[in-house]
Amino acid sequence: MPYRVCFVCTGNICRSPMAESVFRTRIEEAGLGGLVEVDSAGTDGWHEGDGADSRTVAVLEAGGYESSHAARQFQSSWFSRLDLVIALDSGHLKALRRLAPTAEDADKVRLLRSYDPAAGDDLDVPDPYYGHIDGFEECLEMVEAASPALLAAVQERVEGRAA
Template sequence: MTYRVCFVCTGNICRSPMAESVFRARVAEAGLEDRVEVDSAGTGGWHEGDPADPRTVSVLEEHGYDGEHVARQFQPSWFARLDLVIALDSGHLKALRRLAPTEEDALKVRLLRSYDPAAGDDLDVPDPYYGHRDGFEECLDMVEVASTGLLAAVQERLEGRAA
C-alpha cells in the first residue's frame, strides 16, 4: 500500500515544490520510493501550468535536488487518496482544513515545521516570493530540517500499517 503526502503553499511555485523535491530525496535515500508518493500543489490556481520560480529551481539544483516542476491547484477531492497534507504556513493550514470534506480529512492537514522540534511556536515557513534569494535559502534550510522529522513520522506510520 502506498502512503501519499502532498505539500501545499499558495501558488505552488516556491515553498511547496521545494518541500516536495527535498522530501522526495529523503524518501529515496531511505529506500522508500516504492512505498511513499510525494506531490505538491497550491491553494490557488494563479500559476497553474507554470514551472517553479527560477530562484526555487536554482537553490534546489545548487543543493543537489531536482528542480523540475509544474504548478497546480489543490483539489478537495484529493483528500480521499491522500494520507497527509502538509501546509507550509498557518494560512494554508486553515484554508486546507476548510476545504476538507470530512473531519477525518481535516485531521490529515499538518504544518511542515511541526516536524521540527527546534521550531518552537514559529511553525510557518515564510513566503520567499517577494524577497531576495536569501529567503529561498532560508526556506530550504527550514524544509530540510523539518523533512527529517516528517520522514521519521511517515516511516513510523508505514511500520504501523505493516503490523
C-alpha cells in the same frame, strides 16, 4: 497502496515544490521510494501549469535536489486519496482544513515546521516570492530542518501498514 503526502503553499511555485523535492529525496534515501508518493499543490491556481520559480530551482539545484515541476491547484476531492497534507504556513493550514470534506480529512493537515523540534512557536515557512534569493535559501533550511522528523513519522506509518 502507497502512503501519499502532498505539500501545499499558495501558488505551488516556491515553498511547496521545494518541500516536495527535498522530501522525495529523503524518501528515496530511506529506501521508501516504492512505498511513499510525494507531490505538491497550491491553494490558488494562479500559476497552474507553470514551472517552479527560477530562484526555487536555483536553490534546489545548488543543494543537489531535483527541480522538475508543474504547478497545480489543490482540490478538495484529493483528500480521499491522500494520507498526509503538509501546509507550509498557518494560512494554508486554515484554508486546507476548510476545504476538507470531513473532520477525518481535516486531521490529515499538518504544518511542516511542526516536525522541526527547533522551530518553537514560529511554525510558518515565510513566502520568499517577493524577496531575494536569501529568502529561498532560508526556506530550504527550514524544509530540511523539518524533514528528518517528518520522514520518521511517515516511516512509522508505512511500517505500521505493513505489520
